[in-house]
Amino acid sequence: MNDSGEHGEKKMSRRPSQERTSQRDPERTRAAILEAATREFAENGMGGARVDAIAERAGTNKRMLYHYFGDKEQLYLRVLEEAYVGIRTAERALHIGDRSPEEGIGELALFTWRYFLEHPEFLSLLGTENLHRARWLRQSVRLKELHSHLIGELSQVLEQGKKQGVFIETADPLHVYLTIASLGYFYLSNQYTLSTIFGRDLIEPAHLNAWERHIVHVTLASIKR
Amino acid sequence: MNDSGEHGEKKMSRRPSQERTSQRDPERTRAAILEAATREFAENGMGGARVDAIAERAGTNKRMLYHYFGDKEQLYLRVLEEAYVGIRTAERALHIGDRSPEEGIGELALFTWRYFLEHPEFLSLLGTENLHRARWLRQSVRLKELHSHLIGELSQVLEQGKKQGVFIETADPLHVYLTIASLGYFYLSNQYTLSTIFGRDLIEPAHLNAWERHIVHVTLASIKR
DNA sequence: CAAGCCGGTAACTAAACGGTTACTTGATGA
DNA sequence: TCATCAAGTAACCGTTTAGTTACCGGCTTG
Incomplete structure (x- = not known):
C-alpha cells in the first residue's frame, strides 16, 4: 500500500509549509x-x-x-468593511445592559474613546470615506444590519434609566451615541491641526486622560435628570 | 495739453477693462x-x-x-490659511462677552454649528490636513496668533460665569471649545457614513434643527452648576 | 511710438500611475 | 510520473499627472 491515503492532511514529509514562510x-x-x-x-x-x-x-x-x-476600489471597500466589523464586534462584547444604566453609558463612552485611540486607522478610513460622500460604503451589502444592534441595545439602557428616573425623558439613543462618537472622533482625528493652532500637544498622556474623563462627564451630564 | 496727465486712472477711452471680462x-x-x-x-x-x-x-x-x-502644495496651503482666516474673522465679530455668560456660550455654540453647516469646504479641508498630520499647516507662519484670541475671550466668559456661580469651577476654555466643535464637526463631516449605516438622512432639516438644539443643550449641561 | 514687461495660451515632457500579459514554480491527483 | 491548475513574478502598456517651455498680445512708460 502506498501513501496516497494521507491526502486529507496538509502536513507532508517534504517541506512543511510552515518552514519556508x-x-x-x-x-x-x-x-x-x-x-x-x-x-x-x-x-x-x-x-x-x-x-x-x-x-x-x-x-x-x-x-x-x-x-x-x-481592483483598487474593491480592495478599499473590503478594508472599510473589515474596519467596521472590527469595532462593532468589540462593541457587542461589552454588554452595556449588564450594569446600571449610568454605568452602562459610561462604559460605552469609555470603550468608544479607547477603541478610537487604539485604532487610528479606523478614524482615517472614516474620514476618507466621508470625503467621498460614502461612495463605496453605500455599495456595501454587508454593513446595513451590523448597526441596528448597537442602537437597539443603547435604546434599552436609556429606557431603563428613564424608568428609574435617572435619565431625562428626551434622551435619544442615536443622539447619545453621536455625542460619544463626536467627542472622541474630533479630538483624535483633528489632533494635528488642533495641536498646531492651539500650541498644545493633545496626544500627551495627561491631556488624553483629561479628555477621557471629559467625554464621560459630558455624556452623562447631557442625559442625567 | 494732451491726455498724458490722466495716467493715474484705470478708465480709458478704448476698451474699458470691465467690459470684456x-x-x-x-x-x-x-x-x-x-x-x-x-x-x-x-x-x-x-x-x-x-x-x-x-x-x-x-x-x-x-x-x-x-x-x-x-506649485500645488503652496496653493493648497494658501487655501487652508484663507479658510482659517474666514472662520476666525467671523467668530471675532460675535463678541460673546456682551451677553450673560450662559447666553455667550450658547451663542458661540450656535455660531460654530451654523458656520460649519454653511462652509462644508472648511470641514473637508480640516479633514484632509489632519490626514496628513498637519504637514502643511505646520509650515504656516500666519496662523499661530490667529487662535489665541478665541481662547482668551472664551476664558473671560467662563471666569465671569464662575464668579456669578452659574458655571462649575472645573470648566476649561479649550475643553468647552473642543466640545462645541466636536459635536458640530462629527455630525456634518461624517454625515454620509452615518446616514448610510444608521439608515437616517441626517441632513434633513428636522434632524439638523434637533442636533443644533442638542449641541447647545450638551455644551451648557456640561458646564452648568 | 517703440520697447519691454506682464497676463495669458497651448502644446509638450518625464515620471508615475492603475491595470495587464506572458511566464515560472510548485503542489496535487489520476 | 506526468498533466493540470493555482500561486507567484516581473516586465510591460496606455493614460494621467505635475510641472515647463515657447510663444502671443496688449498695456504702460520713457
Whole structure:
C-alpha cells in the first residue's frame, strides 16, 4: 500500500509549509494584502494610496492584489468593511445592559474613546470615506444590519434609566451615541491641526486622560435628570 | 495739453477693462484660482485634487496657477490659511462677552454649528490636513496668533460665569471649545457614513434643527452648576 | 511710438500611475 | 510520473499627472 491515503492532511514529509514562510500560502498573502492596504489607505486616503506601495508593504506584488481583490476600489471597500466589523464586534462584547444604566453609558463612552485611540486607522478610513460622500460604503451589502444592534441595545439602557428616573425623558439613543462618537472622533482625528493652532500637544498622556474623563462627564451630564 | 496727465486712472477711452471680462485682470484671475482650488481640494483631498481641474474651474490654465502660487502644495496651503482666516474673522465679530455668560456660550455654540453647516469646504479641508498630520499647516507662519484670541475671550466668559456661580469651577476654555466643535464637526463631516449605516438622512432639516438644539443643550449641561 | 514687461495660451515632457500579459514554480491527483 | 491548475513574478502598456517651455498680445512708460 502506498501513501496516497494521507491526502486529507496538509502536513507532508517534504517541506512543511510552515518552514519556508510566505511561499504558496494564499491565506497569508490575502491577509497581508488586506493589512497593508488598511495602512496605506489610512495614511494616504483613496486618492493618495498607491497600489504599488500596498503590494510592496504586503511583501508581494500587484498581480496578487488584483487576483484576490479585483481592483483598487474593491480592495478599499473590503478594508472599510473589515474596519467596521472590527469595532462593532468589540462593541457587542461589552454588554452595556449588564450594569446600571449610568454605568452602562459610561462604559460605552469609555470603550468608544479607547477603541478610537487604539485604532487610528479606523478614524482615517472614516474620514476618507466621508470625503467621498460614502461612495463605496453605500455599495456595501454587508454593513446595513451590523448597526441596528448597537442602537437597539443603547435604546434599552436609556429606557431603563428613564424608568428609574435617572435619565431625562428626551434622551435619544442615536443622539447619545453621536455625542460619544463626536467627542472622541474630533479630538483624535483633528489632533494635528488642533495641536498646531492651539500650541498644545493633545496626544500627551495627561491631556488624553483629561479628555477621557471629559467625554464621560459630558455624556452623562447631557442625559442625567 | 494732451491726455498724458490722466495716467493715474484705470478708465480709458478704448476698451474699458470691465467690459470684456476675464481679460488682463490679475486680481480676478488670482481670486478665481483660489476659489476653484478651495472647491477642488475640499472635494478631492490633496492626493485626489487635480491641478488641471483647478485651472479649468477657474477659467484659466495651469501656467497662471504656477505663476501666482508656485506649485500645488503652496496653493493648497494658501487655501487652508484663507479658510482659517474666514472662520476666525467671523467668530471675532460675535463678541460673546456682551451677553450673560450662559447666553455667550450658547451663542458661540450656535455660531460654530451654523458656520460649519454653511462652509462644508472648511470641514473637508480640516479633514484632509489632519490626514496628513498637519504637514502643511505646520509650515504656516500666519496662523499661530490667529487662535489665541478665541481662547482668551472664551476664558473671560467662563471666569465671569464662575464668579456669578452659574458655571462649575472645573470648566476649561479649550475643553468647552473642543466640545462645541466636536459635536458640530462629527455630525456634518461624517454625515454620509452615518446616514448610510444608521439608515437616517441626517441632513434633513428636522434632524439638523434637533442636533443644533442638542449641541447647545450638551455644551451648557456640561458646564452648568 | 517703440520697447519691454506682464497676463495669458497651448502644446509638450518625464515620471508615475492603475491595470495587464506572458511566464515560472510548485503542489496535487489520476 | 506526468498533466493540470493555482500561486507567484516581473516586465510591460496606455493614460494621467505635475510641472515647463515657447510663444502671443496688449498695456504702460520713457
